[in-house]
Amino acid sequence: MAQPVSELDYLKMTAWQKFCYKFALFFKTIPIVFLNFFKIKIPSAFKKAGLGFKNIGLNIYYAAKNGDAKTRTSFVIFGFSQLARKQWLRGLLLLAFEVLFILYLSLFGWRYLALFNTLGTKTSGWVVNPDTGIKELVTGDNSLLILLYGLLTIVFMLAFLYAWYQSIKSAYSAQQIVEARHHLPTAKEDLRSFTNEQYHKTLLGVPLLGLTVFTILPIIFMIFVAFTNYDKAHTPPSNLFTWIGFENFVTVLGGGLSNGVSFGLTFGRILLWTVVWAFFATFSNYILGIIVAIMINKKSIRLKKLWRTVLVLTIAVPQFVSLLLMSQMLADSGVINNLLKSWGLIDNAIPFLTDGKLAKVTIIVVNIWVGIPYTMLISTGILMNIPEDLYESAKMDGAGPVKAFFKITLPYMLHVTAPYLITQFIGNLNNFNVIFLLTGGNPALPFGYDTSAGDTDLLITWLYKLISRDNAYGVASVISILMFVLTAVVSLFVYNRSSAVKNEEDFM
Amino acid sequence: MAKKFRSKKRAERTANAVIYIILTVISIVWLFPFFYLVLQSLRGEAGASTLYFWPKQWTFDNYIKLFTDTATFNFPRWYGITLIISVVVTVIQTTIVLVTSYALSRLRFRLRKPLMNLMLILGMFPGFMSMTAVYFILKLIGLTQNLGLIGLILVYVASSCMGYYICKGFFDTIPKSLDEAARIDGASRQTVFFKVILPLAKPIIIYTVLTSFMAPWGEYMFASLIANGDYDYFNVAVGLRQMLQRETVQQYFTRFCAASVLISIPITVLFFWLQKYYVQGVTGGSVKG
Structure with a gap:
């Protein structure tokens, strides 16, 4: 459809044709970007990983082949070689880790790991004790804990493997150093290296521990939950849940009905609105914010500081306050409707937040109110950097202010603030606060859609309701995986094209 | 003419x-x-x-009633909780962000690039979906109910190293020749961080402090899930939204407004006082290309 045209042909086109051409070209590049990703990026990542594993294997092999007794003992007893060679600190740490791991696995971990494939078989409940004839409460398996602790154990095991490899590697290198009659680092020198050569380990240790425990582990957990039937009817501890494969994905992506409710249809509708919302919310704020900034920046305009301060007030006041207040002001019996009625402009209240279509418009408008000041702040400085002579020569050529805006200001701004625009777009895809505090996702959707979904719900607010109200964890996990795919696709596509990430080193 | x-x-x-x-x-x-x-x-x-x-x-x-009539809605308590959370979160989060940014900006180690990519990918997952898992992890460590406050703080700061972008961008603009000069004089990486980089990083430190202090005041999702409907552990955002529920809005709307004013004033004053740094931060962070 969009065959590349020669420059001459392109210049012959009308403005509308040019627009269509660019539009088509844009969509044509999408598959190419993805193809590149799958053809080049992923294989190269695998290749790198393969090389890494090969190295690890070789290191272990040489340590086993050429290692002396001390090194070889380190294969079983962590840190043995280090202790024997008087590297007390390393040796004790490794040994302590091994002991800790074995204790953890034998006392705690194996029970959960053993049940990992079924997620538990014994339901808790009242069972008659045959000896006494009295009903007793029997605690059964807790699928949730099995899943969580099972994962934790797997993570621990990976860490154990890593420690094992470290123990062997450092034992073998210590052996080599001793054989070559070089100086072996003492515990004191080891410690000092943590403020210098190994400073990154000191700095990143705690942050990465937090990241692993509170972000990575939960995300893996969530991905696993997507393949279980964890919902209201299967909520531990009184009930078990179990693996069901891709059933949840079929529920969300297929159009099947259950109890007259189509989950897939609801998902499609909310997804569409989420994307539409993110688009309008991002670009309305962006363009209007720049226009306001231009107006305030104009040389002959006075009281610049005052105008800016007024706008910045919305950033300074906590957002939830202004949003909750707005939701009250725009309610059917809120102050805006009351004022309009008392001035005789309307007879019946305008359903700003209670009519599905109007509510969507209201939300975007309120979001403009919230968002313009940010863009204004950001663009003020950049606008001053645009060379004045560009405008001068545009004026000479007879371009009006509107044309100058679209031909000079906007392209320049887009070029410079592309990363900001991406983060804004992704942030808006997941903008919980504006929707939840303004409408709570209401009004409700008509029959046939999922009962907890509302007309103005974004995927993220729907997700919140699915979890906090319906306990539909399995389905909710699928939705969040799909949300991840959506954000990843957007960012992958844009990051691939913007130079900002690639040229990181140029900046220094 | x-x-x-x-x-x-x-x-x-x-x-x-x-x-x-x-x-x-x-x-x-x-x-x-x-x-x-x-x-x-x-x-x-x-x-x-x-x-x-x-x-x-x-x-x-x-x-006055906000502070005297605390039977149903204990506003002073919510205010105190939120203030404590903000202060603690600010201290920890600022430290983590500075430390991570320095490591990623100045130190060169094997896993640097993979780490940055990992954080980029993690940031694309909807944060609170993993809430149930977090909740059970907190339970495992024993940080729910009475200690829910600590749990909430942990949740807020745990992933704060992912917010390194702006700060790292700032560190990247500090000339590397400064570090190199110090290194030649025998300074360790740590000394460079404390004696060379940090003294130059005042604007970005203030920016990080300001944003991490303001964030907990408006945080709703995590706070409401962790409080789990227990009024005693609400933060101001959750509490104030509770005031506006259909059953209570008639009686409490004016009080909600008063509470909002009380919350807004200190934050607004703080914001305008440090506005200069905020603007530097957002403009510095958004422009790179």
Whole structure:
């Protein structure tokens, strides 16, 4: 459809044709970007990983082949070689880790790991004790804990493997150093290296521990939950849940009905609105914010500081306050409707937040109110950097202010603030606060859609309701995986094209 | 010629007049909600809204009752909880962000690039979906119920190293020759961090402090899930939204306004005081390309 045209042909086109051409070209590049990703990026990542594993294997092999007794003992007893060679600190740490791991696995971990494939078989409940004839409460398996602790154990095991490899590697290198009659680092020198050569380990240790425990582990957990039937009817501890494969994905992506409710249809509708919302919310704020900034920046305009301060007030006041207040002001019996009625402009209240279509418009408008000041702040400085002579020569050529805006200001701004625009777009895809505090996702959707979904719900607010109200964890996990795919696709596509990430080193 | 000049001047003047009008309208629209908020907080009559604009009875009762009538809605407690959370989160989060940014900006180690990519990917997952897992992890460590406050703080700061972008961008602009000079004089990486980078990083430190202090005041999702409906562990955002539920909004709307004013004033003052650094931070962080 969009065959590349020669420059001459392109210049012959009308403005509308040019627009269509660019539009088509844009969509044509999408598959190419993805193809590149799958053809080049992923294989190269695998290749790198393969090389890494090969190295690890070789290191272990040489340590086993050429290692002396001390090194070889380190294969079983962590840190043995280090202790024997008087590297007390390393040796004790490794040994302590091994002991800790074995204790953890034998006392705690194996029970959960053993049940990992079924997620538990014994339901808790009242069972008659045959000896006494009295009903007793029997605690059964807790699928949730099995899943969580099972994962934790797997993570621990990976860490154990890593420690094992470290123990062997450092034992073998210590052996080599001793054989070559070089100086072996003492515990004191080891410690000092943590403020210098190994400073990154000191700095990143705690942050990465937090990241692993509170972000990575939960995300893996969530991905696993997507393949279980964890919902209201299967909520531990009184009930078990179990693996069901891709059933949840079929529920969300297929159009099947259950109890007259189509989950897939609801998902499609909310997804569409989420994307539409993110688009309008991002670009309305962006363009209007720049226009306001231009107006305030104009040389002959006075009281610049005052105008800016007024706008910045919305950033300074906590957002939830202004949003909750707005939701009250725009309610059917809120102050805006009351004022309009008392001035005789309307007879019946305008359903700003209670009519599905109007509510969507209201939300975007309120979001403009919230968002313009940010863009204004950001663009003020950049606008001053645009060379004045560009405008001068545009004026000479007879371009009006509107044309100058679209031909000079906007392209320049887009070029410079592309990363900001991406983060804004992704942030808006997941903008919980504006929707939840303004409408709570209401009004409700008509029959046939999922009962907890509302007309103005974004995927993220729907997700919140699915979890906090319906306990539909399995389905909710699928939705969040799909949300991840959506954000990843957007960012992958844009990051691939913007130079900002690639040229990181140029900046220094 | 003179005529043309005059008409040009006139066009300029009309343009300015139009801009002034637009800016005035914008200012009114922007200020109106806040003006209304203050007005309603001083209203004596009950009810969620009145048919008239100006209150008929002026009173400070709403403010006083916030602190005396704490049986259902314990506003001072919520305020205290949120303040404690903010202060602790600010200290920890600022430290983590600075440390991570320095490591990623200045130190070169094997896993640097993979780590940055990992954080980029993790940031694309909807944060609170993993909430159940987090909840059970907190339970495992024993940080729910009475210690829910600590749990909440942990959740807020745990992934804060992912917010390194802006700060790292700032560190990247500090000339590397400074570090190298210090390194030649025998300074370790740690000394460089504390003696060279940190003293130059004042603007970005203030920016990080400001944003991490302000964030917990408006955080709703995690706070409401962790409090789990227990009024004693609400933060101000969750508590104030509770005031506006259908059952309570008639009685508590004016008090909600008073509470909002009390929350907004310190944060607004802080913000305007440090506004310069905030602007530097957001503009510095958004422009790179």
